[in-house]
Amino acid sequence: MNLQINNDCTVTLRPITEDESMLRSGLLLTTPELDELGSISHPAQRVEWLACRVAVQQLAEAQGMTYLGLEKDEFGKPHLIDSPWHVSLSHTIGWAAAVLHRVRPVGIDIEPIRDQFRRVVPRVLSEDEITHAAGDPNRLAVYWCAKESLYKLYGKRQLSFREHLHVEPFKDGAEQLIGHVRLPDHEEQLSVQCFRVGPGLLAVAF
Template sequence: MALVYLRELNPKTKFAIWKIEESAEELLGKLQLDDAEKLKLQQMSKGKRTLHWMATRVLLRYLLQTDQYIHCPSDNNGKPYLPDYPYKLSLTHSFEYAGVMLSTQGECGIDLEIVKNKVVRIKNKFLKDEELAFINPDPEIEILQLYACWCAKEAVYKLQGNKGVSFLEDMTIRPFTYKPQGVMYLDFTKDGISTTLEVYYEQFQNYMLGYAVE
């Protein structure tokens, strides 16, 4: 397993991306699991899903700099948390990479996606007409900007931690010009309460990365 990207956004927030190069057996050898986690692993289908789950936990161990057992359960909405540490937590994975974000500043969210053409086909399902209006029409830039928007909304979805939130109805990205690395502003409305979040995005090899913190 190789650390390929480590970034501190500020003294309270950091994230890391690892390339998964080990087998499931090698990853398992780096972990300490309780009975519930062992059962969860047994219930998973073998392959990438298992590797992703274990890789995020190995990376979490690296970021927390501990060789002790790390209790990392999920709440009723599936959001992971660390009851024994002061950090808020977000996990992500895509194909051969796994990522972890930690923050003592507030809730955080991170999303990593491999860039593929399929995002063009589903753009109307997660972007309003007013959002589509500022997407660059150049096909090469369009795909990247659409993925930046998707990762931004996914990061905010993870940050806020509630099921039933709609990318299309509850989140609106303000107009921005796409660059390989940048920031956008996202208006999030739920239960009549609106907030605006700064969401950072950047190209990472042939992937797109989005992340936000309260």
């Protein structure tokens, strides 16, 4: 399934139905990517890792690009090789997602709605966000998914979800959210699109 967020931003979400050998067939992997895959021992994690790269390759080729693989910067953020497009990946059990943006950094996250979000509330949400969520699992999932997408967009470590990443209050079922990255030397307002899809929620920040 493809979602056209706007003229510059496209998302693909695909169920993972293939095994490892099927996913590797036709997939371009660079030597560093092969090394990274080799470091993953759990079979299910290997399949999810590969499925994300299949999603990116298919999405890039659908945009008319020659896909040359992914490379990571010093913070571990992925980039398309020899392309100005921005990319982000996410996966959960049984699903893989990828997003491309023509001009802006972008982040994506896909999550099932689950009760365990309640356990991470104190370290993820600000006091205002906790008040707004009011323990509702759907609102907690939106906050978590939106903040994960903001984290991936910013692409640098040592960000606190509670202190540095913020999502403005939203109406239940809202698809368009407003997010903020607030650091001592940097502040940025960002758009976050949030959709109910296959496994639960998908958020795209840009």
